[in-house]
Amino acid sequence: MTHGIKNDQAVPLWRRVGLPLAITLIALFCLAPFLWQVLTSFKLNADIAAVPNVYWPTRFTLSHYLELFTRRPFLNYVVNSTLVALLSTFLALAVGAPAAYALARLNLQGERWLLAAILIITLFPPILLFLGLLDIVRFLHLGNTYLALILPYAALNLPLTILVLHSFFRQLPRDLEDAARVDGYSTPQLLLQIVLPLTLPALVTTGILAFIAAWNEFIFALTFITREEMKTIPVAAAQLSGATLMEIPYGPLAAATVIGTFPLVLLVFFFQRQIIQGLTAGAIRG
């Protein structure tokens, strides 16, 4: 069967046919729903509602995107999502990094218990928290403010931030810190001037994960924000409706999906390695 090829180089049939087939199927499975939405967002209304479906449209339009920005406050949604995601990410890192360092290096009693508690917290879905949080939001008059989302998002991201940074801090060689201590650095100085610059890659990794989670959050944004111009993209897009009750604006819906997913597509393509690293570091610690 494999004349002329050494036996150990022979590729078995399942690999020659099965592997490319599996690769194609996986790529198709992961990309198709997203690409279909991209295609829909550029189609004319006539092609969107065509039966049978138009898979290769010959005419394209930007009107659905234009409608989002001219007839709806979509620019507001983009700004809101960006600000809330960025600020909550910075808050999670600013609060999480010192905590992770304390847990990794400063011999706290009950380090293991704290880590276990933090890990268990990540298991509780936001639906269990929104009712109690509603109380805090009302008490502090945070309704319809960015802070109503920034604080919970930072907290939601805190467990993963602490777990990932904790495992990075543990891997740092101790000698440098010991030398700095001998040179008279205090713990905050040590953290700011020596440790954090070294852990920049880890901060980027956790920052990306936190940004993605904050950008995607739905239930708190749905509950704590009711003013139209303060809404974030996922909620605003889910509530997009047509001029009449029966008319569903498929084109603008698709365009909103594309705009809302685009920053994350970019993040995934540029930071694939960091995302995988962060996710596995967070989960394996368990």
Next chain:
Amino acid sequence: MLDVMSYDFLRDRQGNRLTGWLLMLPALLLLLLVFVYPIARVFWQSLLIENLGTELKPAFTGLTNYVRMTGDSRFWQSLGNSTIFTVISVALELVLGLAIALVLNQSFRGRGLLRTIAILPWALPTALMALAWTWIFNDQYGVVNDLLHRTGLVQADINWLGEPSLAMAAVIAADIWKTTPFISIILLAGLQSIPTDLYEAHAIDGATSWQSFRRITLPLLAPQIVIVLVFRMAQAFGVFDLIAVMTGGGPGGATETVSLYIYATVMRYLDFGYGAALVVVTFLLLILAVAIAAFILNRTRIQTGGSDQS
């Protein structure tokens, strides 16, 4: 010199404790505010009656809300729906996720690109991709019906989101698409930590690849499998965005999970006391499930002989 150094370190130990707790403080406060207080508050609120009947003024009622729950058929249906959704979607995701992880672990050209593509669904906003899936399952213009027509399998338009059992199947399909990547990534990391000489030795002994999969891959992957199972079960049990956007719990409550019922009780019927009781029960059920899973996790750790020391 040496003496001075070790003395410094000893003194630092004491100071370190205090500094450590100070560094922890902001994080602990934030976690208390967003996790601990809301849960504690809900336990108290579940003993109150606070709804439109009392003009939203709280009054103590003891366990009335919990008694009401036992006879609330909508609660039991939603609990059943959550269970069905969780068991079916997580089981299918695990099988598919493992298969994808095995492919991603092979060496081939473009593997990096495929890994990037394979984490894409996980990263995209659930609510937005739920819109995409609603469109895909649309009865008139949806691509699923179109493909079925083209292949000649079905002639009539199937009302995917309008028929009870089909709607459940549709939201499960969307959830599988969205969360299988997470499982693949974690399992891939597990696969990469299995030394290849184990397989080589096994192959020399004449084992087929199926046998090595059964005897090497699965047992060594057990810790990661349990981790993803726990994570995913907790998430799936609390599923909200996906179903809220795709069906809103319909048709006729066929896809209404516990989370959707909680949300409707609080935000639509403004029944805060009863909503709080529903949250408490869901919370306790999750604790129970996590405890059972953690117990199993410990047992598998022992069985695999502590293959991952960390």
